[in-house]
Amino acid sequence: MVEVDPARFEAMVGEALDGLPPDLGRLMRNVAVVVEHDDGPPGLLGLYRGIPLTERTSNYSGALPDQITIYRQAICSFCGSEEDVVEEVRRTVIHEVGHHFGIDDDRLHELGW
Numbered sequence: 001m002v003e004v005d006p007a008r009f010e011a012m013v014g015e016a017l018d019g020l021p022p023d024l025g026r027l028m029r030n031v032a033v034v035v036e037h038d039d040g041p042p043g044l045l046g047l048y049r050g051i052p053l054t055e056r057t058s059n060y061s062g063a064l065p066d067q068i069t070i071y072r073q074a075i076c077s078f079c080g081s082e083e084d085v086v087e088e089v090r091r092t093v094i095h096e097v098g099h100h101f102g103i104d105d106d107r108l109h110e111l112g113w
Contacts, residue, residue: 001077004085009072010035011017012086016093024097029053031100033093040071045078046092054102067095072074 004012013035017025031050040047050066070092079085095113103111 002079002081002085004072004076006035006037006080007074009037009076009080009085009089012070013070013084013093016090019090020094020097022100025102028097028100029051031068033068033070035072036069037072039073039077040069045071045074045088046096048096048099050100052100052102066100068093070096 013033047069048066049069051060051063070089075085075088075092079088081112089112095108097107098111098113
């Protein structure tokens, strides 16, 4: 396990989001990305809650924002160095953003995310 300062971890998440292709970033709608500094649910490094873009209909208006949660302690306990944390944050952010775009776990794993 590696310990990463909460502010530094949040910056890593921001850097991962900034690293998304601009065309994808512009398509993200009504979604908040937050960092949870506790472990979170067992076995999860991140979690997407919401209605994926592919499932939104005209009835979607007025919905609360979707939420992508990145779990700091879970990722830090999974990694052996700060460089590993940077890479795992990136992978986790991309994985959860994939869910926002309607890609399921099986397909994300096939794609390496």
